[in-house]
Amino acid sequence: MRVLLTSTDNPYITHLGGKHIHMLLLERGLRRLRVDVTTLYYNKRNLGELIKWSLLPILGDKHGYRRKLWWKINYLRRHIPKAYMIDIIHAHDVLSMISVAEEKQKKVLTLHGYFSKENIEFIKNKKVREELYPYLLQLEEEGVNIADYVITVDKRLKEYIISEFDYPADRIAVVHNAVDTDLFRPISEEKQRKLKKMFGFAEEDIIILVPRRLVEKNGVIYGVLSMKYIQNKKLKMIIAGDGPEKSKIAKEAKGDNRIHFIGSIPHKDIFQYYMMADIILIPSITSHEVQEATSLAMLEGMASGKVVICSNIGGMREIVKHMENGILVNEKDPEEIARAIEIMLNNKNLMDKIGENARSYVVKNHSFLAHAQKVLNIYTKLLEEER
Structure with a gap:
């Protein structure tokens, strides 16, 4: 099986948050289970992206924020590995799911949080927050509905996408996060x-x-x-x-x-x-x-x-x-x-x-291998539906 893991975060550059560690452990676990994994993560360290990001203060809060989101989507869209034979695309946020919308493979989306609510939390300007929230909610709904299957990291997230976006409950699995039980272990x-x-x-x-x-x-x-x-x-x-x-x-x-x-x-x-x-x-x-x-x-x-x-x-x-x-x-x-x-x-x-x-x-x-096996079972189920 060949799997593409993609996200607008790059865990190889930033690996402090739970989402970043989650992606690294999943990649490691899938490889251990002999899954052929390739990754596509956003990287604004290239010159073109750095220049665009430097223009954000000039573009203004609301429009600058929207451009930032679409630069991420378009970056991933441009870098999808066309020559690579992929069976499953697994996105780890709604923006990366939107970027692969035109691809024919089965698509899995892991939701690590509430995209629209969590993104406005860090916007200080109240007026900008109020104007951006409906737009962010629209992106969130679009990303969720592109997915053939959704994994949420807790039950509340599952209930949220069912009630907010009318996503079918039988296409959602709650798979709690994993941990490296070899590194994090008791000592004397x-x-x-x-x-x-x-x-x-x-x-x-x-x-x-x-x-x-x-x-x-x-x-x-x-x-x-x-x-x-x-x-x-x-x-x-x-x-x-x-x-x-x-x-x-x-x-x-x-x-x-x-x-x-x-x-x-x-x-x-x-x-x-x-x-x-x-x-x-x-x-x-x-x-x-x-x-x-x-x-x-x-x-x-x-x-x-x-x-x-x-x-x-x-x-x-x-x-x-x-x-x-x-x-x-x-x-x-x-x-x-x-x-x-x-x-x-x-x-x-x-x-x-x-x-x-x-x-x-x-x-x-919650060992990373047990977690990867649960995710692999979802991939297998999706591919069997095509037969």
Whole structure:
């Protein structure tokens, strides 16, 4: 079988977000399953594209934004490998699906989020947002309806495209994200203590890792606020990420030397921080009616055999069973986050058991090979329909 993976993101250039890691793991998993994979990702590093992007401020907000989207679509359209015998085209966003609309092969679309809602979130001008939203929704509907089959990373996304675009439910599969269970794995307490020392902490420190971009929807500020309710001086919070909310979050953390901002850590290096940590905190919130899908950071924490504390929203509550393989807390509730942390600090046996259950669950259900096999089964089903 020959498969083309395509996206307007390029995971070989940017590999910080869950979508980027998802694509890299899928490619790796499919190749391991002996699928012939080629990729087509957007690359604005060539001179022509860089010149176009430099003109955006001159073109103006609304029209510049529209041009940016169509430059991506047209870039992919121009670079489709015509000579390559392809059986399945698998797009990872609606724009890349639009770019392959004229191709004859069966088409699969993976939706990692809500295209129209998530794109307007970063547009500051309210008037521009209101004018652009119907256009983005139109593109989203067009991309979804081109697909012969849609994969969503959580149930809410499936319900969304059924209700919003009347897409047939029997042509949608919910396939939660995958994780590299070889890289993200448990280690001994001795190795954990050595890592703490290597990163400048005391061996007896209790580390809470918050591996999140500092944007509103990730709710990092509520993790910081939770520290005000915990007096334990051995407790340290590491915030691994950067973004526009940093100054606001840092203001709340001011004066608490237990909270450490370490900036964005490349994905190839972040696994050591998971190994060092005792607890992983994912305090996401509902933002612009959008909830986080299957958090990759959550899965990586679970694969590392750690207790993961997550907000009880989106795809996270589809995976975490409260007090069995993780802990669910109400969103925007720093006191409840603090209570969950203290329960773990006071019950080492329970903490270890939850971590073990988390690792077992992820290895069984979310390893990148298991994920790739689920996707391959969808490809096979589509090709059998043609016979």
